[in-house]
Amino acid sequence: MKIIAIGRNYAAHASELGNQVPGEPLIFMKPETAILDGNRPFIYPEFSKDIHYELELIVRISRKAKKISRKEYVHYFDRISLGIDFTARDLQKKCKEKGRPWEIAKAFDGSAAIGRWTEPSDFDLGNIHFELLRNEKTVQSGHTANMIFPLDYLMEYITKFFTLEPGDIIFTGTPEGVGPVLTGDRLRGLLEGKNVLNCEIKGP
Numbered sequence: 700m701k702i703i704a705i706g707r708n709y710a711a712h713a714s715e716l717g718n719q720v721p722g723e724p725l726i727f728m729k730p731e732t733a734i735l736d737g738n739r740p741f742i743y744p745e746f747s748k749d750i751h752y753e754l755e756l757i758v759r760i761s762r763k764a765k766k767i768s769r770k771e772y773v774h775y776f777d778r779i780s781l782g783i784d785f786t787a788r789d790l791q792k793k794c795k796e797k798g799r800p801w802e803i804a805k806a807f808d809g810s811a812a813i814g815r816w817t818e819p820s821d822f823d824l825g826n827i828h829f830e831l832l833r834n835e836k837t838v839q840s841g842h843t844a845n846m847i848f849p850l851d852y853l854m855e856y857i858t859k860f861f862t863l864e865p866g867d868i869i870f871t872g873t874p875e876g877v878g879p880v881l882t883g884d885r886l887r888g889l890l891e892g893k894n895v896l897n898c899e900i901k902g903p
Contacts, residue, residue, distance in 0.1 A: 700866045702729035702811055703857055704755075704784060708847050708872025724848050724856050727802070729784075729870075733811040740899040741809055743882055747787035750880050753873035754831035754839045754888055757782040758850065759816060764863040772854035773824075775863065778816035781829055781888035781896045782870055785810040788879070813868070814888050814896030822891065824850055832887040833880070841874030848872075 706725035735741060743750060761777035784805065791804035824843065831839040843849070848856070850871060857863065880886070880900045888896030 700731045702733060702868045702870060703861065704729060704870035705853060705872040709841065709845055709874045710847060720847065724853060726857065727805055729806045729811050732808050733806055734813055735809045735811060736813040738897045740901045741785060741812060742901050743903055744807060745903045747789055749787065749789040751786045751788045751877050752831060752880055752886060753784040753786055753877050754829065755782050755784055755870045755873045756827060756829055756843055757871065758869045760863045760867040761865055764858050767854060767858050769851040769855045772851045775854065776819065779819045780814040780816045781890055782814060783812035783886065783898060784870055784873060785812065812896060812898045817895065828891055830889045832889065834885055838878060839874055839876035845874065846872060
């Protein structure tokens with residue numbers, strides 16, 4: 700089981716971090732040990748002092764997928780939800796400055812909070828609204844219509860390089876509004892107004 704994650708898939712988010720808008724999907728991966736499900740708390744790691752939240756629409760793969768077309772994509776996943784890509788921004792900055800890969804900032808244990816799975820047929824996949832509340836204040840609000848690379852394009856692109864297997868998860872990118880979390884914060888992810896993700900930040 701693996702997590703395929705997409706970076707900079709919303710132009711406003713790329714801009715807020717001072718990054719260029721990519722000409723093709725920016726892909727990184729998280730291992731199974733990154734998964735934080737069942738509304739379990741996020742334990743603030745001792746190796747970072749600047750953990751950020753990044754809320755994203757996520758999809759769960761249901762069939763083996765290799766070199767699929769955009770027209771076929773809906774046949775290869777069976778659930779959608781929201782996920783939080785927790786990022787050690789201080790470590791990521793250091794890695795970027797040295798020209799190094801930044802997996803230690805993105806793929807550490809517990810860095811992928813997973814919300815409650817729901818049927819994709821209940822939604823218009825091209826225009827889903829989702830938001831993140833931090834201590835009951837909205838900090839992120841996004842629409843899949845604003846993705847640079849929509850889900851069908853992502854599925855086709857990803858499967859050119861990686862075989863997707865049942866249980867794999869795709870994080871489709873985060874909108875603007877990312878920011879730091881503090882011990883004691885409570886995060887809630889809303890998918891079209893429905894609460895599908897809860898995560899409390901706890902100390903080490």
